[in-house]
Amino acid sequence: MRFSIPRFWRERHSHYRLKAVKCRSCGRINYPPSNICRYCGSRDLEDIYLDNEYAKLITWTIIHTVPEGFEDKRPRIIGIVETMETHIRILAPITDILPEELKEGLILEPVLRRINEDKEAGLIHYGIAYRPVIKRIGG
Ligand SMILES: [Zn+2]
Structure with missing residues (x-):
């Protein structure tokens, strides 16, 4: 079996959200x-979610080869973003933007997007991507 539904269900929050842990010690x-x-070896950790924050674009790469089912989304942009409050760097797809509109420091917001499709299993995987904040305000 290629895919376990119970496992997916158990992990659904980590698939759909950017979970991190904050150390209560340090x-x-x-x-x-x-x-x-x-950093300190403590096991006293609490869950936090980084997708409650805006992030700024640090760097990116443009991928011209895309997985099957994503031909309409070419090219794909994968970026490194840094969350505005916690300053954590995250590798994530950048969406709703043209390559020529990308610039360092651009303010982005997390959004749930289709990441992958497993046609054989009939499943669509979702994950967090980042899109520009400005775009939505401008319409
Ligand atoms: Zn610590």
Whole structure:
């Protein structure tokens, strides 16, 4: 079996959200989340979600080859963004923007997007992508 529904259900929040853990001992944020703080070794950690924050664009790369089912989305943009409050760097797709509109420091907001499609299993995977904030205000 290629895919476990119970497992997907259990992990659905981590698929749909950008979960991190904040250390109650040293106060630092571990992303990706882990069971032990990588800064101080404490196990006293609490879940936080980075997709409650705006982020700014640090750098990006444009991918001209796209997975099957995404031909309409060519080219894809993968960026490194930094969350505005927690200053965590995240690798994520950048969406709703043209490559020529990309610029360093652009303010982005997280949005749930179709990331992948498994046609054989009939499943569509979703994940967090980032889109420009300005665009929505401007219409
Ligand atoms: Zn710590």
